[in-house]
Amino acid sequence: MNDNLVEIQNITFSRSERLIYDDISISIPKGKITAIMGPSGIGKTTMLRLIGGQLKPDKGDITFAGKSIPSMNRSTLYQTRKAMSMLFQSGALFTDMSVFDNVAFALREHTQLSESVIETLVLLKLEAVGLRGAAQLLPSELSGGMARRAALARAIALDPELIMYDEPFAGQDPISMGVLVKLIRALSEALSVTSIVVTHDVNEVLDIADYVYILANQKVIGHGTAQEIKQSESPLVQQFLLGQADGPVPFHYPAPSMQAQLLGEDK
Amino acid sequence: MNWIIDLGANTLFKVIGIGRAFLMLTGALIAFPQWKNVSLTIKQIYVVGVQSLLIIMVSGLFIGMVMALQGYTILVGYGAEGSLGPMVSLSLLRELGPVVTALLFAGRAGSALTAEIGLMKATEQLSSLEMMAVDPLRRIVAPRIWAGVIAMPMLALIFSAIGILGGHLVGVEWLGVDSGSYWSIMQATVEWDKDVVNGIIKSIVFAIVVTWIAIFKGYDAVPTSEGISLATTQTVVLSSLAVLGLDFVLTALMFGIN
């Protein structure tokens, strides 16, 4: 078997008749941080849901540790999901439970560990994200950055092989951003997990990613190590890195011409 | 021609919706019971049942009082005010208990269930459960359905009991009907299986329908603020209509043909 934990092979996927991916392939190497970048609405969250088996591609295959996710039956899929975890964009903490119970949730669901062992494990995870003191708070009492870190502690509770981060830096102040960047790096090194970071925050992620994919126009428009990406001469990649509003990647959602629409002409 | 297309599309959409609702129900109930879920169910019984107690009791009291007042003015014209007891108790046990409880339950607990589950969906908590390899149908939906089915018949019985006491308060204490005849004629008239059991059966059917609609509407809501508010409204409207319609069918089956 090769060194890739996740292989996305030639997938095509559309949603409500809108094509999101057109025959794209991505490899996620084991134990590394892979970044998937692209403008909003390009289908980054969708990609993570495909890997997690919540959506199925129209064509192509996705493998996790060599096994095909879309063709798994329900119970195998649930079994496989225990080895992966996803940090949702909103954090998605369970609002009716304390931070402690949120982190303990998967341990209580999936293991037979005694409550005292669970307590130790949970406190260790919370310590890792610097929130041991916030264990008894409710999610509504946390700041945005703290919620993201609490969700991260929950995501690593079962020591997964794969962590998927959905826009971990979106809407964070510079300090929490720095904290999160360091945490993702540290977790990746300490636990040697495979990480996928999906984001449009170019600078943060180029600092920590081992390998980068850039998506646009339903395709992978560029990939390589952070260094290679920075030096890429592709106009598409440059537009994205420099944050230019319009260019090869169109600013406008497809629409009839403005003139035609304003003058009420048909089509 | 367009309206034919619309009609077809709408029908298809509705039928697919019903299909999804059935899938959700079977997905949720097939695996029950698990021990872990018992304590979750008990917690939900507290949320939907115990927290609805006050509104159920107050409504039951007033409805019993109003019925005694209205019944008395009619019955006294025939010198039949002794039949006030059976009149109040039969209308409560057979009809008003189950029906009004279900309507109040839809407004009080049903709408809350829809909003809660819709918000869980919108904040990605349901997706998050799935990714943590925990089936939200079993973990979130099943305990709530069971809690509704267990709590509502009890609420309906409490409603009827308080209503009968309210009838006593107005009929006997206030309007001077003989207390002995209020109770004894009631005891002689009300039949266990025909009246009490049928009322409970109605209540169980309403409970299934109301909780099912409430949970499905939340589960299927468009995960935005408008989507959730629309789903909440639909829960109350749909389940009220379903309860009233089903009540007619059940009454016809239970009491219509001798």
Ligand SMILES: Nc1ncnc2c1ncn2[C@@H]1O[C@H](COP(=O)(O)OP(=O)(O)O)[C@@H](O)[C@H]1O
């Ligand atoms: N439930 C859905 N039904 C239909 N289309 C959807 C749904 N969710 C997302 N989409 C569409 O899929 C595209 C990709 O969405 P998403 O993966 O969330 O983008 P990103 O995470 O890159 O911002 C968007 O254009 C969005 O309109």
Ligand SMILES: [Mg+2]
């Ligand atoms: Mg997204």
